[in-house]
Amino acid sequence: MEVVPVHTETIISTEECLKPERTNRRSKVSRDVETDIELLYKAVPQIGKVFRIIDKIGEGTFSSVYLGEAQMHDRSRQKFALKHLIPTSHPTRIAAELQCLTVAGGRENVMGVTYCFRKEDHVVIVMPYLEHRAIVDIISSLSFEEVRLYIYNLLRALKHIHQFGIIHRDIKPNNFLYNRKTKEYALVDFGLAQGTADTQIDLLKDLSGLRKVQRPVFGERNMNSCTLVSATTKASSAQTELVKVVKAEDPANRRYSSTGRGSSLKTQGANQKPQRAVPLSATCSCYNTDRVCNICLSRKQQIAPRAGTPGFRAPEVLTKCPNQGTAIDVWSAGVILLSLLSGRYPFFKASDDLIALSQIMTIRGSRETIQAAKAFGKSIVCSRELPRQDLRVLCETLRARRPSPDDDDVTPLPQHNGAISRKPSIPEDTPTHRPAIKQEDSYEHTPLHTERTEAVTMETEKEEEGGWGRVPDEAYDLLDRLLELNPATRITAADALTHPLFTDLRPLT
Numbered sequence: 001m002e003v004v005p006v007h008t009e010t011i012i013s014t015e016e017c018l019k020p021e022r023t024n025r026r027s028k029v030s031r032d033v034e035t036d037i038e039l040l041y042k043a044v045p046q047i048g049k050v051f052r053i054i055d056k057i058g059e060g061t062f063s064s065v066y067l068g069e070a071q072m073h074d075r076s077r078q079k080f081a082l083k084h085l086i087p088t089s090h091p092t093r094i095a096a097e098l099q100c101l102t103v104a105g106g107r108e109n110v111m112g113v114t115y116c117f118r119k120e121d122h123v124v125i126v127m128p129y130l131e132h133r134a135i136v137d138i139i140s141s142l143s144f145e146e147v148r149l150y151i152y153n154l155l156r157a158l159k160h161i162h163q164f165g166i167i168h169r170d171i172k173p174n175n176f177l178y179n180r181k182t183k184e185y186a187l188v189d190f191g192l193a194q195g196t197a198d199t200q201i202d203l204l205k206d207l208s209g210l211r212k213v214q215r216p217v218f219g220e221r222n223m224n225s226c227t228l229v230s231a232t233t234k235a236s237s238a239q240t241e242l243v244k245v246v247k248a249e250d251p252a253n254r255r256y257s258s259t260g261r262g263s264s265l266k267t268q269g270a271n272q273k274p275q276r277a278v279p280l281s282a283t284c285s286c287y288n289t290d291r292v293c294n295i296c297l298s299r300k301q302q303i304a305p306r307a308g309t310p311g312f313r314a315p316e317v318l319t320k321c322p323n324q325g326t327a328i329d330v331w332s333a334g335v336i337l338l339s340l341l342s343g344r345y346p347f348f349k350a351s352d353d354l355i356a357l358s359q360i361m362t363i364r365g366s367r368e369t370i371q372a373a374k375a376f377g378k379s380i381v382c383s384r385e386l387p388r389q390d391l392r393v394l395c396e397t398l399r400a401r402r403p404s405p406d407d408d409d410v411t412p413l414p415q416h417n418g419a420i421s422r423k424p425s426i427p428e429d430t431p432t433h434r435p436a437i438k439q440e441d442s443y444e445h446t447p448l449h450t451e452r453t454e455a456v457t458m459e460t461e462k463e464e465e466g467g468w469g470r471v472p473d474e475a476y477d478l479l480d481r482l483l484e485l486n487p488a489t490r491i492t493a494a495d496a497l498t499h500p501l502f503t504d505l506r507p508l509t
């Protein structure tokens, strides 16, 4: 495994001094979490010598993240995030995640790494802890200025990692931590990252070799062959058969898609189970060294599709375009901006790629999407024409700053069943989990909420306060460029930073 720069000199053993408090704090966390914490101490005993684990703060398919505390030399206590990767992750995958953090992290709004523990299959990445709240909990109270700064800082992180040839591939608010008070930002989670052709991250190069050799069908993010088939089936049974994506050059694929069947592919998808943890052979010699031995390298890897959220995926990802670049992260940033400007999170709520693609078409237009896809060699068949939406009208309507157009047929706006509740009496963290577009009714226009007019009036003052009454055209112009359907002409993160929306924020250098 790659050597991680270690800054342990500032951390001292905390076992003794922290023990008394351990019991106190532990009573606040649930039994399950308590059990997980005990298991982690057991799996990687070195952890307990340095950290007191306080709580679990994140749980995903591929990792669990804990909040830990260590006592520093100056006797102060410092908080850390400890990411325990699932033991079935491929060693190269883990090493690549670490290398992204060590090479690109620690500056420009990209999370750094403090230390890494490993015992046998278990790897724990220790990072500085950045306190944050989920976007979904704060979206309704964000001012336009906060949104502008958030996107600016996200673009800074993207520009930075893209300079290293890192494609993050899972850009979404959960992976871009934001501390509202301190105005700190951090891009996390390189668990799905890939390298560009000229990436400076060696292990991302290794990873692409690994993908080619070991998983011709199920690339990390390419569980699509099966998704495509089942999605087509779903779309046709649900309402209208909306879209069919077919590889322009592959008639066999077209047949699969149009019939909505593909038993071989589907079976493969359904039967793939994540590999169980492979017990470490007694002959493994790499534990406690900075290398990964051949035994470890030849272990079976995780096969479950490590797909991110379809709603954040770029059209070229959704259509399985083989040449995907850093532009896919820029698209995701665009979806985030769309979400923040419209006050809806998540904006696209889709369970699979095809539904996600059809939702993109409702906003960006079907003809435009088809044309862009053609440019990157994909042909999309759409049963109904969907006009492109004006982004300001769309966002202001969803924010209930504007009445909905009367004629649903002319402008099939995504459903908005009522104004966002943001009456002053409601605490700022009132959940507004209402997505802008849900998969079941992406083309339906539900009747407006009856309290709508009242809500608009009551909101007006507050909205003005948040700057929502004077969102400049530049915001929607940037949004339009981030959500450019064709990756070849989509704005880059570097160029987006010089967009007129950010004139006052440009660094002096």
Ligand code: ADP
Pocket: 057, 058, 059, 060, 061, 062, 063, 064, 065, 081, 083, 111, 127, 128, 129, 130, 131, 132, 174, 175, 177, 188, 189, 190, 191
């Ligand atoms: P996963 O691959 O499981 O999504 P992440 O690296 O995205 O793992 O971490 C999951 C969650 O844990 C994040 O969404 C965030 O809430 C929390 N988290 C991760 N790293 C940190 C950190 N350095 N500081 C604070 N919270 C963190």
Ligand code: MG
Pocket: 060, 174, 175, 188, 189
């Ligand atoms: Mg994550």
Ligand code: ZN
Pocket: 284, 285, 286, 287, 292, 293, 294, 295, 296
């Ligand atoms: Zn080994």
